Amino acid sequence: MSTQPDLLYSEEEEALRSAVRDLLADHSDAATVLARVESDEPHDRALWKNLAESMGLAGLLVPEERGGQGASHREAAVVLEELGRAVAPVPYLTSAVIATEALLGCDTEEARTLLASLASGRTVGALAVPLAAAPGAEFSDVRASDGTLIGRVTAVADATAADVLLVPTPDGLYAVDATASGVTVESQTSFDRTRPLAAVTFEGATGRLLAADVAAPVRRALRAGAGLLVSEQLGLADWLLTETVRYTRDRNQFNRPVGSFQALKHRLAQLWLEVVNTRAAARNAADALATGSDDAAIAVAVAQAYAAPVAVRAAEEALQLHGGIGMTWEHPIHLYLKRAKADSIALGTAGHHREELAGLVDLRAH
Known part of the structure; x- marks a missing residue:
């Protein structure tokens, strides 16, 4: 008999959230992120070291016997919520989730060794596929001949x-x-x-074989990435809603807070409902991945189809309701808008996930 998923946060998950939020408040406030993304080094390597090595968060998805923390996707989702709230410029999704999940799907000594290295946080990994690649995509941009790679992958x-x-x-x-x-x-x-892209060219580079069957580990990696990306989008939307409510309470117009105007109340109430729904979808996807549910693919597709538009709308609403200050480069809202827009096409668009969902539940249009 199947059990209903528990979408509430456990005490351990709330403690993890508090620790990550405190670290980000000290080392990744808005001014710090704004300054960093305007520099030649957008990645915050010091913050990554604190998260990955000092706190051990790079190995959350890795079993203890393989060098990790032996946690689950639920804990990783909490971390990604907080990273989304801070638009932190660290490679957590790409290394600690996507690359790690790909290695967990491989059964070779080379993969096991590399997995332990990623789990320690001292090595950063990246799956060399375009950011827009969706679960189930096929890749032929790079060719291998006797372990020698030739080809080019962009974005x-x-x-x-x-x-x-x-x-x-x-x-x-x-x-x-x-x-x-x-x-x-x-x-x-x-x-x-805050999540920079690069083109990677292989011209006779020597590769070490991790798995002869490429489809299974890559599909696993991209599905987990898509499922946990929803938690990042939730963190973005939640921060934007919270900040916008605070701002409309503090900003006065016609001798009254602008947040008291009925039209703005309705807009913020609607956004609150959408953020609450996004939280439910994100928690369900994380729990389905954590428990290895047979419905994990459905949970991920539902969450991705819903969350991406909500995060973008939250950013657009925040930008408008902040008025003139929201349009300035000094205010961090533009960072959240850019991340929300980029996330909306990452690991498959909402439209792609709706189409996948239709196939999974046998409701394709004819």
């Missing part, structure tokens, strides 16, 4: 921060050191500077 998220690249080819999944001979990582113009 790879956090590739500039990666120490090792996991490269899908028709002949298997390979690991390649980002600084190896024959590998070029070239920064690309990114709409969201």
Whole structure:
């Protein structure tokens, strides 16, 4: 008999949230993030070291016997909520979730060794696929011949921060050191500077085989990434709603708070309902992934189809309701808008996930 998922946060998850939020408040406030994304080094390596090594969060999804913390997707989702609230420029989703999940789907000694290294936080990994790649996508941009890789992949998220690249080819999944001979990582113009993109070119680079069957580990990685991305989108939307409510209470117009105007109350109430629904969808997806539910693919598709538009709308509403100050470069709202927009096409668009959901529940249009 199947059991109903528990969507409430446990005491341990709330304690984890508090610890991560305190760290981000001290080391990744809005002014710090704004300054960093305008620099030549958008990734915050010091913050990553605190999160990944000092707190051990890079290994949440990795079993203890394989060098990790032995937690689950529920705990990783809490971390991503808080990282979303701070638009923190760290490669947590790409390394601690997507690359880690790909390695968990491999059964070779090379993969086990690399997995322990990623779990320690001392090595950053990136799956060399476009950020827009959805679960189930096929990849043939890079070819392998006797372990030598040739090809080019564009729009790879956090590739500039990666120490090792996991490269899908028709002949298997390979690991390649980002600084190896024959590998070029070239920064690309990114709409969201807190998660920079890069083009990766392989010209005779030597790869180490992780799995001969590339489809299963890559599908696992992208599905987990899509499912937990919803928690990041939830964090974005929740921060935007909270800040907008606070601002409309404090800002006066015609000798009264603008938040007291009926029209704005309705807009904020509608947004609150959508954020609450997003939380339910995000928690359900994280729980389904954590428990290995047979309905995990459905839970992820539902959550992604719903969350992306909500995060974008929350950012647009926040921008408008903040008035003139929201339009300035000094205010952090533009960071949240850019992240929400970038996330809306990451790991499959809402439309893609709706189409996938229709197939999963056999409700395709004819």
